[in-house]
Amino acid sequence: MAAKVWNSRTRQALSSIGTGTRASSQDIKSQYDAVIIGGGHNGLVAAAYLQKGGLKTVVLERRHVLGGAAVSEEIIPGFHFSRCSYLLSLLRPQIYRDLELRKHGLKVYMRAHHAFTPMLEDGVAGLPPRSLLLGSVLVNNQREISKFSRTDAKAYPEFITHLDKLAEAVHPLLDSSPVDIAGLAGGSFRRRIAAVRSTMPLLQCGLRLGKNIPDFYEIITAPITKILNRWFESEPLKATLATDAVIGAMTSPNSPGSGYVLLHHVMGELEKEKGAWGYVEGGMGGVPKAIASAARSHGAEIFTEQDVDQVLVGSDGNAKGVVLKGGKEVHSRVVLSNATPHVTFKTLTPQSALSPAFIKAVDQIDYTSPVTKINVAVDKLPNFLAAPTPDGKPGPHHQCSIHLNCESVEVLQYAYKECLEGRPSSRPMLEMTIPSVLDPTLAPPGCHVVSLFIQFTPYSLDGGREWTEQDKEDFADLVFNWIEQYAPGFKASIVGKDVLTPPDLEKIFGLTGGNIFHGAMSLDQLYLTRPLPFFSDYRSPIKGLYLCGSGGHPGGGVMGSPGWNSALAVMVDLNRG
Incomplete structure (x- = not known):
């Protein structure tokens, strides 16, 4: 086609x-x-x-x-x-x-492998460029990591165990309202009793953490680079892990609090497998x-x-x-x-029913989004230089979240810096998924759907200018040119596309600012302050x-x-x- x-x-x-x-x-x-x-x-x-x-x-x-x-x-x-x-x-x-x-x-279709990060480099002695393929089998992960650092391969199992322990401790907080601070401070006897009960999930979290409380405090407040630099030395591994610390967030790996975004993305489970991600049929x-x-x-x-x-x-x-x-x-x-x-409070609720102070506080909620989503229909699988599949059949890496332009943390940091200056990143961070590799209901035989989750793009362009259709076309072409470097022939395989910038995400899905989380997941907008202090109990x-x-x-x-x-x-x- x-x-x-x-x-x-x-x-x-x-x-x-x-x-x-x-x-x-x-x-x-x-x-x-x-x-x-x-x-x-x-x-x-x-x-x-x-x-x-x-x-x-x-x-x-x-x-x-x-x-x-x-x-x-x-x-x-x-x-x-x-x-x-x-x-x-x-x-x-x-x-x-x-x-x-x-x-x-x-x-749900489970993925045998989770992450694939190919390198943009010349192969050695006729071999393909290097790549990093991570999945659920620890020994295989260590073999992949050892391509870049044997020291990191040895440290990786302990890091994963450490991260799992921190993520597991948070679960009681997910399934309950935050602590009722106002109830503890005053109110009726009945409310105070209920407020005391509201502290139980927080106590459970603390008991699960035990001696790891300082580590938990650090990971939710520190830049993720500080954490990763302590554990690892190889840039491809650090950058791959850092993507989960910035995904969907207008933050960089060097920003304080980016560690919590990583924790948020590893605290789930699928079909009883902790930290696993999968594709939903259809x-x-x-x-x-x-x-x-x-x-x-x-x-x-x-x-x-x-x-x-x-x-x-x-x-x-x-x-x-x-x-x-x-x-x-x-x-x-x-x-x-x-x-x-x-x-809810600025459009749907009569403003006369809310206090000026509350309305002012609502106005201060941060909805900054760095995300552009591009959905692409292709008539053949991408063929990556780092993991060639010339027969057109999917390899293990096609199941993964494929991380492009993620060779180093420095690349991610520069992409963020450009966005802060009001322009789309010239070398954006790309997360590509191809769910049709596992789910045949999504595309015609031999064809595939490709999802591109891209950072960093601003809501408004330099000078406050709105995105035009030409701007969107130009940015999509930039993205496709980068993919072409990793997988030659990708551009020729494109059947159609759907480009959704932050304003598009806002208009179509009602996501204020285009923010996929309904508000930034920064420390000042979590738990007791989500969405606002004293209004965190829904x-x-x-x-x-x-x-x-x-x-x-x-x-x-x-x-x-x-x-x-x-x-x-x-x-x-x-x-x-």
Whole structure:
């Protein structure tokens, strides 16, 4: 097939893998116990648990497809993409079990190998350039690392054990609300007792860490380079590990706190394998599809193409429901917003119902994003110089997260520096995945879908200029030229592409600033301060209005914890009432 670009009109005419019920507003009842704004995976998790708990719940999604950023869409005829989010690992095990997601159709393809980092160098004595291939077999990882450093190969097992121990200790915090500081400081006797109970997950975390508490403190506050330099000497290994410390974040390996982003990305599990990441059959839309099926099985109602205009706030200052675009009112005892805090409190909530101080604080939340996502349809597999497969059959490295322009930490740092100056990186950090290698449902025979998660690109270009279509074309061409250096012939294999800059991610998916985490995962925006100090327990200044998206604790990723925790908070409050 000849290389060509499908225009936006063509894409709009194509179908998506929808999992909602398209209906007119007349099909939506006028009264529910709970209304959830937005059908992202967290909102659907909250709906499932609320409905299981006996609350009549409805989900109202603006788009034609459920999932928020975890969606599958047929952007190019015959090619189904995980258009935004593209890998699964962080989904909490109890949600997977409680909602019986496997029974409801969730199927995951496990990857035998996790990371592939090819080098841009001349081979020696006719051999291919070197590369680093990491997977779940420790002895194989050591053999790969020893290409660059035998010392690092020896240190690697201890490092992984150390990191796993720190990540495992955090789990109690993921499945509960942050400590109720206000309750501990004052309030009724009943609230103080509940506040004391809220400290238990933090105590559990501390007990699990034990003597590792100083190490934990260091990794969440230090630049990841400080940690990695202590353990390793080889640049390809350090850079490969450092990608997980900056992925999705406007930060560099030399920035304080980048260590926590790494920890966040290794704290998950998949099919009981710690730290594993996999591909969802049919694309990431399979996750919300299964959750929605589970929620419906308990009686929840879920509608797409229903845009909420505003949260209804009564004369008593409490949330009473929502108003849809078009004017229909849907009343409820509680409202949960799966939108970002900015959208929730600046767009959906009447400003007169919020204090000026709270609005000012919302304005200060950092949504800076460095991410451009490019989805590419190709008619053959990339053939990497560092791991040639001339027969066109996939090798182990094709299953991986393929890290390009990641030969050294210095390369990553320079890419970040360029973005700070208001221009897309001239040598961007590229994470490439090819899920169709394992999932044949995504592309026609012999063809593949390629996901490119790219950093660093600014929201606005130099001088505050908006991205134009030509800017996007130029940047995509720059990216493809870099891939061409690692895998000659890639550009000629392109059938079509979909380029999503930070403003595109904001417009299409409602991600303020294009930030995939619903707000930066910096230390000042985590745990007790996510999204704001004294509003980290999913509750808002308006009684009956809750956050259930990734803007709440513990943050981003297809995890489900914010939805689970917010649903629990709602049920506690209604039982008290």
